[in-house]
Amino acid sequence: MDSKRLKGKAAIITGAGSGIGRATAFLFAREGARLVLADLNEGQLDEVITAIKHEKAEVFGKKTDVSREEQVQELVRAATAEYGGIDTVVNNAGTAGDISDPGNQRKDVWEKVFGVNVMGAVYTTKHIAAHMKEKKKGTIVNVASVAGMRSGAGGNAYSASKAALINFTMTSACDLGGYNIRVNAVCPGLIKTGMTKPVFDYAQAKGKEDKLGSRCELLRYGLPEEVAYAILFLAGDESSYITGQALPVDGGNTASLNLPGMKV
Numbered sequence: 001m002d003s004k005r006l007k008g009k010a011a012i013i014t015g016a017g018s019g020i021g022r023a024t025a026f027l028f029a030r031e032g033a034r035l036v037l038a039d040l041n042e043g044q045l046d047e048v049i050t051a052i053k054h055e056k057a058e059v060f061g062k063k064t065d066v067s068r069e070e071q072v073q074e075l076v077r078a079a080t081a082e083y084g085g086i087d088t089v090v091n092n093a094g095t096a097g098d099i100s101d102p103g104n105q106r107k108d109v110w111e112k113v114f115g116v117n118v119m120g121a122v123y124t125t126k127h128i129a130a131h132m133k134e135k136k137k138g139t140i141v142n143v144a145s146v147a148g149m150r151s152g153a154g155g156n157a158y159s160a161s162k163a164a165l166i167n168f169t170m171t172s173a174c175d176l177g178g179y180n181i182r183v184n185a186v187c188p189g190l191i192k193t194g195m196t197k198p199v200f201d202y203a204q205a206k207g208k209e210d211k212l213g214s215r216c217e218l219l220r221y222g223l224p225e226e227v228a229y230a231i232l233f234l235a236g237d238e239s240s241y242i243t244g245q246a247l248p249v250d251g252g253n254t255a256s257l258n259l260p261g262m263k264v
């Protein structure tokens, strides 16, 4: 028996040029998926596609800004035309915005962060839903964040966008469940990627990289591959009775009241 979990399935992954999206693309390729990879950064996207082709997986890419509906629509059109349908979509593309106090919010930052982190997933879901409904099957995995569940893991706009994405996951799961389309989210904690590079660079400069992530129960930060495995589970058939859920992949961070003031 072939043990490849995504054999014969076609998947779109956004933000596949770096970090969690890149790791997910490689894992999905190893698990037999045919891939459509999208990213704003064409250079990084091409590099991932070339590497995946070397592993003999079926893959093509499309430079896409997920905050632009017409580009997402074209991505979905090209993907469904190439593979005759899409079984799974991973809405992973994301942007961090900046960190500012509630009295100093910038409209352009909020619009950009919501445009990518929320509307990106809204557009892919909107345009893939018709195809999946017709086939009466499909999975969507949204990459949210622990920042959408608690404060203290990002700026206001970023946290609010990820909370919106978690709720959009739930409402989409309810709207699409009757068509056998499952929608779930993963909520990563601190993961070493392009997005968190400034945090890691800062800690390294201070000689404190080993302290990063030490407030979570596993006492370390996570790697992109550890999130990719959770995405794989929610995208594939092994999670067939799970929908509308937001799964923390955070070393136990959200499970605890690990407050600095309570430590002796």
Ligand SMILES: NC(=O)c1ccc[n+]([C@@H]2O[C@H](COP(=O)([O-])OP(=O)(O)OC[C@H]3O[C@@H](n4cnc5c(N)ncnc54)[C@H](O)[C@@H]3O)[C@@H](O)[C@H]2O)c1
Pocket: 014, 015, 016, 017, 018, 019, 020, 021, 038, 039, 040, 041, 044, 064, 065, 066, 067, 092, 093, 094, 095, 116, 143, 144, 145, 146, 187, 188, 189, 190, 191, 192, 193, 194, 195, 196
């Ligand atoms: N790294 C973490 O600690 C962490 C924690 C929680 C959630 N996340 C989420 O994980 C997801 C992946 O981020 P990452 O940490 O791998 O960061 P990353 O910066 O390494 O990768 C993000 C990718 O998204 C792409 N992207 C950004 N804006 C885009 C747009 N408008 N259209 C298309 N692509 C776009 C970037 O070019 C990049 O390749 C994001 O949604 C992020 O919010 C990350």
